Amino acid sequence: MPASPSADRAGVWLVGARGSVATTVVAGCAALTAGLHPPTGLVTETAVCAGSGLPPLTALVFGGHDTTDCPLPKRAEQLAAGGVLPPGLPSAVAAELAAADREIRPGGPLPGDTRDADELITVFASDIQDFVYRHRLARAVVVNVASTEPAPTGTELPPSSLYAAAALRAGCPYVNFTPSTGLHHPALAAPLAASGLPYAGRDGKTGQTLLRAVLGPMFAQRALAVRAWSGTNLLGGGDGAALADPAAAAAKNAGKERVLADTLGAAPEGEVHIDDVPVLGDWKTAWDHVAFDGFLGTRMVLQTIWQGCDSALAAPLVLDLARFTARAHQIGLSGPLSDLGFYFKDPVGDGPAALGEQYAALVAFAGRLAGAAR
Known part of the structure; x- marks a missing residue:
């Protein structure tokens, strides 16, 4: 039986875990922790976040859901061939990529899938809870980095909302890095309010x-x-x-x-x-x-x-968001993390739209986290 959870260890559960962004996140985090590259693009590695109590990069554990079966090491090789990852990096972090790939579970619904929404949510939530238990994690943050889906036209939950509902059921904070519906579906309003979990999104602001x-x-x-x-x-x-x-x-x-x-x-x-x-x-x-x-x-x-x-623009933002959100969950914050609007096109909660004002709010948020660490 696994020992008690470690306070520093945090999971990052990626929806779309074998995509370009997710692969760059995993490979990039491994490269940074090994000292192979500097943390360019990570606000969480700058002086404004010093003392904020964020989980260290070395304490992040990766897993996720995906509907494709291309292994992460192979996907990383493809990205290196396309100039997205530095030459030689996939082989240098092959062990970390393989470890994350072993934690990726089948997503859905796939064509011909006969399971209803509740069955899919139950399976997805169980996958996340099992990941947290086996790795002795204090918590896990679910981050949606899957491809954009069309806005729903009926009452049926789209895939992004199935994964968001699974995050709630698993007791995990949620970040929507895409413009997909996710937690914004009306059917999730009540369970979201009852969850007491922090959440952030949506649609990462990269270019x-x-x-x-x-x-x-x-x-x-x-x-x-x-x-x-x-x-x-x-x-x-x-x-x-x-x-x-x-x-x-x-x-x-x-x-x-x-x-x-x-x-x-x-x-x-x-x-x-x-x-x-x-x-x-x-x-x-x-x-x-x-x-x-x-x-x-x-x-x-x-x-x-x-x-x-x-992918290179998005990956450091995903790492930042996972660390901020994990820390917010650790100190008991709940509801929309509007101070993370710096990272999004369509931020949840109330906050400014100008980047300079959003950055000021983020710095203040980092200060709040630092105060909670004392």
């Missing part, structure tokens, strides 16, 4: 929207009138394929547009388009075209280009 959260306040603060703001995204990989579905793309774009409405005071003209370009793999390009008026109505334009690797 184009991150930039919008900086530029939108700039125009508002300088009293410049934005006439139109249009954007285009080119991306491949699993996200590109998923977002080729207009319904999934609409769910994704809603958060991008909401940031502008919140920071500018009103939604400007213009739309965001997402194009699937499979050859790009995990790399993406985002263009923004901003038409604005200056003094005496002088018409001007700002254009931006953002090119980056989505």
Whole structure:
């Protein structure tokens, strides 16, 4: 029988555990703990989080659900071949990848699955509870990093909500890094309120929207009138394929547009388009075209280009969120963690939309966690 749980050991249960983001999270955490790379991109490894009582990277244990069967070591090799992971890293952290892969359980529902929603939730929750028990974990945070799903059109729980319900049933805090429904389904409102668990989300802010959260306040603060703001995204990989579905793309774009409405005071003209370009793999390009008026109505334009690797942008944020949320659960916080809005396009709870203000709230939150550690 396993011994009593260790206060430092925290599980990170990834929904979509064999995807690009999850693989980069596991490989990246192993690389950092081995001292192979510096913790670039992790706010939790900066001075503002010193003394906050966050679980150390060395204490994180990974598992998850997925509907695919490509082993993590193989997936990491594919990412290295595509330039997402550094050459040689998959072999250097092969043991850690294999250990996490052994903790991945079948997701669902799969085509032809006859189990109803409650049966699936029960199985998923049991998987998480077994993971926590066997590894003597003090707690586990469930993080959804699966591909975007279309918004539900009926009362049936979509997959993201099945996993979210399983997290509640297992007694685990939940983070939705995607724009999928997750805990936002009306059927989960009552069990969420009764759970007393902290939760955060949704839709990680990694690129184009991150930039919008900086530029939108700039125009508002300088009293410049934005006439139109249009954007285009080119991306491949699993996200590109998923977002080729207009319904999934609409769910994704809603958060991008909401940031502008919140920071500018009103939604400007213009739309965001997402194009699937499979050859790009995990790399993406985002263009923004901003038409604005200056003094005496002088018409001007700002254009931006953002090119980056989505998995490498997302992975440090997932690690940050898992550590913050685990610590929040440890000290007894419950409900929406609005102070983590810095990381999301569509944050839960009440909070500012401008990135600078969100960062200030995050720093204050880290200070609260530090105070609880004394």
